Amino acid sequence: MVEKSVEVLTPEPEEPGLSRRGDAGPVTDTGTGLAEVLADVIGVEQVSPDSHFFDDLGANSLVMAQFCARVRKRDDLPSVSMKDIYQHPTLGRLATALADAAPSPAAAPVPEGVPVLEAPEVAIPAGTLRYVLCGVAQLLIFLGYSFVAGLIAVRGYEWVAEGSGPVDLYVRSAVFGSAGLLAMCVFPIAAKWILIGRWKPREFPVWGLTYLRFWTVKALIHANPMVFFSGNPIFVLYLRALGARIGKGVTILTHTVPVCTDLLTIGSGTVIRKDAFLLCYRAHAGRIQTGRITIGQDAFIGEKTVLDIDTSMGDGSQLGHTSALYSGQSVPSGERWHGSPAQPTQVDYVRVEPTACGTWRRVGYGLTTVLQTFFLYMPLTIGIAYAVLTRLPVVGTMLAPGPADLTSAGIYVHALLVSAVFFFGAVVLGMAVLYTVPRLLNLIVEPDKVYPLYGLHYSVHRTIARMTNVKFFAWLFGDSSYIVHYLRGLGYDLCRVEQTGSNFGSELQHESPYLSTIGSGTMIADGLSILNADYSSTSFRVSRTSIGAHNFLGNNIAYPAGARTGENCLLATKVMIPLDGEVREGVGLLGSPCFEIPRSVERDSRFDHFRTGDELRRNLSAKNRYNIRSMTGFLFLRWLYVFLLTVIGLVTVDFYGIFGPVAIALYLATALAFSALYYVVVERCIAAFRALRPQLCSIYEPYFWWHERLWKVPDEYLEIFNGTPFKNVIWRLLGVRIGRRVFDDGCYLTERMLTTIGDDCTLNAGSKIQCHSQEDGTFKSDYSSLGTGCTLGVGAHVHYGVTMGDGAVLAPDSFLMKGEEVPARARWGGNPAVEEISTANPPVSALARLSVTGGPGA
Numbered sequence: 001m002v003e004k005s006v007e008v009l010t011p012e013p014e015e016p017g018l019s020r021r022g023d024a025g026p027v028t029d030t031g032t033g034l035a036e037v038l039a040d041v042i043g044v045e046q047v048s049p050d051s052h053f054f055d056d057l058g059a060n061s062l063v064m065a066q067f068c069a070r071v072r073k074r075d076d077l078p079s080v081s082m083k084d085i086y087q088h089p090t091l092g093r094l095a096t097a098l099a100d101a102a103p104s105p106a107a108a109p110v111p112e113g114v115p116v117l118e119a120p121e122v123a124i125p126a127g128t129l130r131y132v133l134c135g136v137a138q139l140l141i142f143l144g145y146s147f148v149a150g151l152i153a154v155r156g157y158e159w160v161a162e163g164s165g166p167v168d169l170y171v172r173s174a175v176f177g178s179a180g181l182l183a184m185c186v187f188p189i190a191a192k193w194i195l196i197g198r199w200k201p202r203e204f205p206v207w208g209l210t211y212l213r214f215w216t217v218k219a220l221i222h223a224n225p226m227v228f229f230s231g232n233p234i235f236v237l238y239l240r241a242l243g244a245r246i247g248k249g250v251t252i253l254t255h256t257v258p259v260c261t262d263l264l265t266i267g268s269g270t271v272i273r274k275d276a277f278l279l280c281y282r283a284h285a286g287r288i289q290t291g292r293i294t295i296g297q298d299a300f301i302g303e304k305t306v307l308d309i310d311t312s313m314g315d316g317s318q319l320g321h322t323s324a325l326y327s328g329q330s331v332p333s334g335e336r337w338h339g340s341p342a343q344p345t346q347v348d349y350v351r352v353e354p355t356a357c358g359t360w361r362r363v364g365y366g367l368t369t370v371l372q373t374f375f376l377y378m379p380l381t382i383g384i385a386y387a388v389l390t391r392l393p394v395v396g397t398m399l400a401p402g403p404a405d406l407t408s409a410g411i412y413v414h415a416l417l418v419s420a421v422f423f424f425g426a427v428v429l430g431m432a433v434l435y436t437v438p439r440l441l442n443l444i445v446e447p448d449k450v451y452p453l454y455g456l457h458y459s460v461h462r463t464i465a466r467m468t469n470v471k472f473f474a475w476l477f478g479d480s481s482y483i484v485h486y487l488r489g490l491g492y493d494l495c496r497v498e499q500t501g502s503n504f505g506s507e508l509q510h511e512s513p514y515l516s517t518i519g520s521g522t523m524i525a526d527g528l529s530i531l532n533a534d535y536s537s538t539s540f541r542v543s544r545t546s547i548g549a550h551n552f553l554g555n556n557i558a559y560p561a562g563a564r565t566g567e568n569c570l571l572a573t574k575v576m577i578p579l580d581g582e583v584r585e586g587v588g589l590l591g592s593p594c595f596e597i598p599r600s601v602e603r604d605s606r607f608d609h610f611r612t613g614d615e616l617r618r619n620l621s622a623k624n625r626y627n628i629r630s631m632t633g634f635l636f637l638r639w640l641y642v643f644l645l646t647v648i649g650l651v652t653v654d655f656y657g658i659f660g661p662v663a664i665a666l667y668l669a670t671a672l673a674f675s676a677l678y679y680v681v682v683e684r685c686i687a688a689f690r691a692l693r694p695q696l697c698s699i700y701e702p703y704f705w706w707h708e709r710l711w712k713v714p715d716e717y718l719e720i721f722n723g724t725p726f727k728n729v730i731w732r733l734l735g736v737r738i739g740r741r742v743f744d745d746g747c748y749l750t751e752r753m754l755t756t757i758g759d760d761c762t763l764n765a766g767s768k769i770q771c772h773s774q775e776d777g778t779f780k781s782d783y784s785s786l787g788t789g790c791t792l793g794v795g796a797h798v799h800y801g802v803t804m805g806d807g808a809v810l811a812p813d814s815f816l817m818k819g820e821e822v823p824a825r826a827r828w829g830g831n832p833a834v835e836e837i838s839t840a841n842p843p844v845s846a847l848a849r850l851s852v853t854g855g856p857g858a
Helices: 027-041 059-073 082-087 090-099 127-161 165-197 209-220 223-228 234-241 359-393 394-397 409-442 456-468 473-479 480-488 613-659 659-685 702-711 714-723 723-733 846-850
Strands: 202-205 264-266 281-284 285-289 294-296 312-315 335-340 343-344 507-512 517-520 530-531 533-535 538-543 544-547 557-559 588-590 595-597 695-696 755-757 772-775 778-783 783-787 827-829
Touching: 027 059, 027 090, 027 127, 059 082, 082 090, 082 595, 090 714, 127 359, 127 659, 127 723, 165 209, 165 223, 165 234, 202 209, 223 234, 234 359, 335 480, 394 544, 409 456, 409 480, 409 613, 409 846, 456 538, 473 480, 530 544, 544 557, 544 827, 588 702, 613 702, 659 702, 659 714, 702 778, 714 723, 778 846
Parallel strands: 264 294, 294 312, 507 530, 517 544, 530 557, 755 783
Antiparallel strands: 202 285, 281 285, 335 343, 533 538, 588 595, 695 778, 772 778
16 A cells, blocks of 8 residues: 555654553443554554544544454454544544444344345356457457448448539538438437347346347447437437337436436436436346336436436436435435435425426427538538548549559658648637637526527537537646646636646536636546536526635536535545535535545645745746646647558558458458557557556656656547457556456546456446545555456446455445455445445444435535
């Protein structure tokens, strides 16, 4: 571990936090046992029962996670979770609370709202032969799809090229583009009904024939252009065509498309916000399990939520932001729930009054979108492609009869010029458009005014959000001082900036940059989603969202307008931001529902001297110079990637005369393989082909600047390999110590070389293993390890320094905190995660049963 517990204290003989000879220690057996364990963890003889873990003993969450892990290994002590530690931060209070929560000899009743779960299943290895054959079949399916797509594209281009004038070219482009788009949308629907029919609740092993059919349909659905129509009534029609039962007036804003759509029922008037997972399937212990998700009328599902299989919500019910329903949970009609797992609350998440928005308005909006796409966007796209292919001399040379001279320098000079003009021209033009067009559009939408959905103002609002959330520029400027200037130009109100060189990460989204305020001295990690808009089933309203001064925001946070947090707060990773109660200031918030923790501890301030005075100016100047080199280098590497793809494309054009449409299929496969290998080589070169090591350092140390470079290596290509054996090959090439036959349906690893994944593990969509944290000015990283046959649920988040034993399961949307040790075959869940109540295993944390109604901030 990076932070050894023996480093927590270097006590003087009279230090008040430690018991001296003759001091009264804990008198209960539980208190005595806890004191022994804690003293051993921090390397002292005795600990006073009144010593505060953080203020007096100087411990931090990683040290206390070690304490919890050792307590769980003692059969004579009740189990303790990190939530228990924060709510009862002295040995005396902790022992008393554990004694009060101890169950009677009879079985303790399970609290309402807590799902009762079966014991974790043991993953049954699929067999290497079946694993390999499935990968081969997936490759053949991809090549077949690429061949058909290439054949259609070539025949369509040839037909468009036969046009005799501008009008004829426009008509042909519109016809071919519209027909091609329609075919791409209809084909996945047809494939679903042919290969699957109707989805039914069942389970089947991964890597088999049934899984191959499942994967084919899933891949086609996710590659369907209809994904871009989320938030549009057309998207609802698409899901209905796939078999979903969806009522009238439903608004779906999430881009995550349900796969087993026949198992999805959504009542009329329901609102589902973006980044919500309603997949109707999950992977568990090497098997795919499908199940129903039933949502009643006029329900509301918040941002960054997960609905597991076999869950339901009644009419008029609500599920708040950053929340999850576990399998078997049901929200009664008219009730509001939030948290992970969800529990009752009084918070109303529908914060905008309804307005008139009838069926004809929705029909008109959808029809207008179709007409714009067919008669504007598609002809424009095909027309530009036609002009490029007909006006470039090098393309004519490659299409001439006979093989081209691939050793000619002219081909590569033309490829260099074309790629440079295209890439750098797109960067400059994109920045100019980004800073002008959305500002003009923003004049149309007034803050705090209620507008009906599917009208002009709704279109403008959605256009602003899409244009200003371009990932490229946040990726380029993020994790540097220059992100501040970029966001200000975009429209953010950043008050008086206290420059740190890492004010923002590279993953940030919003709904309106012009209504986003960030207080002075605040630092934000990756994954922040600023919610400037409130929605009902008929209306929306944009409002200013303000984050206070001197805050630190961890990863993957949804921050809504009207949040009840003020200045000097630590908002931990995946925390649910409170919308009720007093304004929290000078505290930390953790969990969903959130509860208070210390804002900081003495141990986390060891690098504060780097952040003031002349030391800060020198360090910041050095970091800025380093970041400039990083940004320049990555721009060059991105352009080089485009240049090499252009060369491959020209070679494909030359081979087209010999191989026909097969050449197009080979180009698509080659481009995909090349993309993966190119960025693997880039990442390994940046790391100098060395393994990462655990670190504890300031963000102003050169190691951290170098580590930031690894985060900037593009990895969007990984999504294409989800659910295939090829993703495991890429992970190995990137340095992950990964076992055999791992099923990865969409997990993300931030530090590949610090991650270990055992054989036959199951990693669900949206899960993440993050082997680092950055808290204010301190960077920490450590190894995280998953044993054989582990399962990470949908949207689960694993922090650094974590060990999961063989066969362990982490439930959906859970947050497994740094330093935790999950025993073999245990089942953990929640945010923060603790061992779940199981029919085969009593709950590990006795206090967890009493805390299901939440802590402060719930």
